[in-house]
Amino acid sequence: MGIEAFKIQHDLVAWLTVAGDKIRQRMTEQIQISTKSGRNDLVTNRDKEIEQFYVRQIRQNYPQAKIFGEEGFGDIVNDLSGLIFFVDPIDGTMNFVKQKQNFATMIGVYLDGEPIVGAILDVMGEQLIVGGPETGVTLNGRPLAPLADRPLADGLIGVNGGMFASNENQLQQLGRASSGVRITGSAGIEFIQLLTGQQIGYVSKLSPWDYAAGQAIGVALGIETHLSSGEQPTLMSRETIVTGLPDFWRYFKQLQS
Amino acid sequence: MGIEAFKIQHDLVAWLTVAGDKIRQRMTEQIQISTKSGRNDLVTNRDKEIEQFYVRQIRQNYPQAKIFGEEGFGDIVNDLSGLIFFVDPIDGTMNFVKQKQNFATMIGVYLDGEPIVGAILDVMGEQLIVGGPETGVTLNGRPLAPLADRPLADGLIGVNGGMFASNENQLQQLGRASSGVRITGSAGIEFIQLLTGQQIGYVSKLSPWDYAAGQAIGVALGIETHLSSGEQPTLMSRETIVTGLPDFWRYFKQLQS
Numbered sequence: 001m002g003i004e005a006f007k008i009q010h011d012l013v014a015w016l017t018v019a020g021d022k023i024r025q026r027m028t029e030q031i032q033i034s035t036k037s038g039r040n041d042l043v044t045n046r047d048k049e050i051e052q053f054y055v056r057q058i059r060q061n062y063p064q065a066k067i068f069g070e071e072g073f074g075d076i077v078n079d080l081s082g083l084i085f086f087v088d089p090i091d092g093t094m095n096f097v098k099q100k101q102n103f104a105t106m107i108g109v110y111l112d113g114e115p116i117v118g119a120i121l122d123v124m125g126e127q128l129i130v131g132g133p134e135t136g137v138t139l140n141g142r143p144l145a146p147l148a149d150r151p152l153a154d155g156l157i158g159v160n161g162g163m164f165a166s167n168e169n170q171l172q173q174l175g176r177a178s179s180g181v182r183i184t185g186s187a188g189i190e191f192i193q194l195l196t197g198q199q200i201g202y203v204s205k206l207s208p209w210d211y212a213a214g215q216a217i218g219v220a221l222g223i224e225t226h227l228s229s230g231e232q233p234t235l236m237s238r239e240t241i242v243t244g245l246p247d248f249w250r251y252f253k254q255l256q257s
Numbered sequence: 258m259g260i261e262a263f264k265i266q267h268d269l270v271a272w273l274t275v276a277g278d279k280i281r282q283r284m285t286e287q288i289q290i291s292t293k294s295g296r297n298d299l300v301t302n303r304d305k306e307i308e309q310f311y312v313r314q315i316r317q318n319y320p321q322a323k324i325f326g327e328e329g330f331g332d333i334v335n336d337l338s339g340l341i342f343f344v345d346p347i348d349g350t351m352n353f354v355k356q357k358q359n360f361a362t363m364i365g366v367y368l369d370g371e372p373i374v375g376a377i378l379d380v381m382g383e384q385l386i387v388g389g390p391e392t393g394v395t396l397n398g399r400p401l402a403p404l405a406d407r408p409l410a411d412g413l414i415g416v417n418g419g420m421f422a423s424n425e426n427q428l429q430q431l432g433r434a435s436s437g438v439r440i441t442g443s444a445g446i447e448f449i450q451l452l453t454g455q456q457i458g459y460v461s462k463l464s465p466w467d468y469a470a471g472q473a474i475g476v477a478l479g480i481e482t483h484l485s486s487g488e489q490p491t492l493m494s495r496e497t498i499v500t501g502l503p504d505f506w507r508y509f510k511q512l513q514s
Binding site: 039040094095098099100101153155156161164165167172175179180181182183184185193198199 | 296297351352355356357358410412413418421422424429432436437438439440441442450455456
């Protein structure tokens with residue numbers, strides 16, 4: 001493919017591990033919090049510092065790459081051509097602020113829109129999942145086997161709270177047909193639970209940096225990621241993302257008709 | 258009070274710590290799963306073994322006490338007179354089975370219906386919170402100060418998924434007025450988050466062993482625990498329990514009128 005997936009993966013592991021150390025070391029410091037699109041859409045100085053750290057690493061090591069970052073320190077990305085790093089410095093900022101746990105830092109890397117490798121770190125749980133179609137997937141260094149499909153009735157699902165309350169996409173019926181519904185408040189944590197077999201599906205409205213890493217890792221484990229319409233996620237804007245095992249997706253699709 | 262709260266607390270710490278070790282050591286073994294009231298109400302051989310372990314300890318150390326346990330190895334308890342141990346060997350059995358994390362083991366102790374001491378262990382997270390009105394509260398041995406009241410808009414709340422979906426007790430309005438809604442699937446984990454200031458309220462349908470420990474610890478930290486009607490929980494049957502900081506309770510009560 002002209003680029004080295006294992007080299008990128010190696011770099012992601014190093015950067016996320018260092019970023020995790022930086023965040024944990026400073027958990028007791030006062031943080032500066034601002035709101036973005038609404039009172040519950042938060043950003044802190046820590047989000048910004050970590051994104052700047054990632055941007056410096058990427059610029060230095062992959063000067064040809066474009067950077068699509070949540071906090072705007074990257075580039076304005078208008079198409080998926082070339083090498084793109086999707087960067088989410090702190091995913092689940094509300095949890096970071098209120099719970100001081102249950103948040104992630106993550107990066108997904110794509111070449112011409114095709115997944116190369118993704119990495120997600122549960123910062124306080126110190127669980128690092130990394131991989132892609134070429135490299136396979138590891139959790140804290142240990143290889144993970146592809147996931148066997150399981151019936152919806154046999155697994156927990158993650159949902160977006162607002163969508164679940166308003167029964168968007170029939171999520172309440174989906175929940176009743178499953179083992180139960182969970183709301184964690186972090187796409188990164190949801191993806192780790194999905195990729196490690198703790199949950200079998202997840203539905204939420206997500207921005208590209210929220211699902212780029214998880215989608216790239218998922219390809220290697222048998223996790224499908226779709227728009228609710230069944231089309232491929234665009235990696236360009238905020239959309240309803242449905243991700244999970246094949247049976248979860250079949251059931252979801254059936255409920256929409 | 259005729260009984261020694263510090264002695265009971267000391268014993269709870271020892272029993273829960275040993276129980277946590279037992280559960281973690283056997284996490285890779287195959288477990289036997291049965292259903293109780295419905296397909297998503299699970300019990301495993303591990304729940305039963307741990308309850309039997311607790312029952313042996315209580316019988317030996319507090320022969321005068323009654324035991325109100327989830328899995329039925331205790332006594333038939335018809336009133337709140339005397340010393341009662343409320344025992345939940347594994348709280349969040351679905352999470353135990355599917356996620357292998359996000360579950361708790363807990364015991365609450367009451368004398369003539371008054372809270373003496375409670376203890377909750379996040380088994381995989383190894384967070385042990387213990388205390389009561391006389392002994393104060395510690396988390397892994399470190400003292401916790403009483404919680405300052407905070408406005409509902411400033412905190413996350415935990416809810417029961419089914420109640421949230423059907424908007425029982427106006428939980429959706431409550432959620433929109435808060436910082437966000439979370440569903441974890443374990444009352445014990447919800448109580449730890451509440452008692453450590455990570456969340457400010459929690460509403461669910463709970464059995465006595467689900468909230469006895471959390472209510473006892475909460476008294477010492479400024480957490481109020483009510484029935485949705487405003488009456489005191491009976492500690493005798495499954496009821497809608499509303500627990501949280503004073504402002505959370507005020508807002509909840511207002512929404513019911």
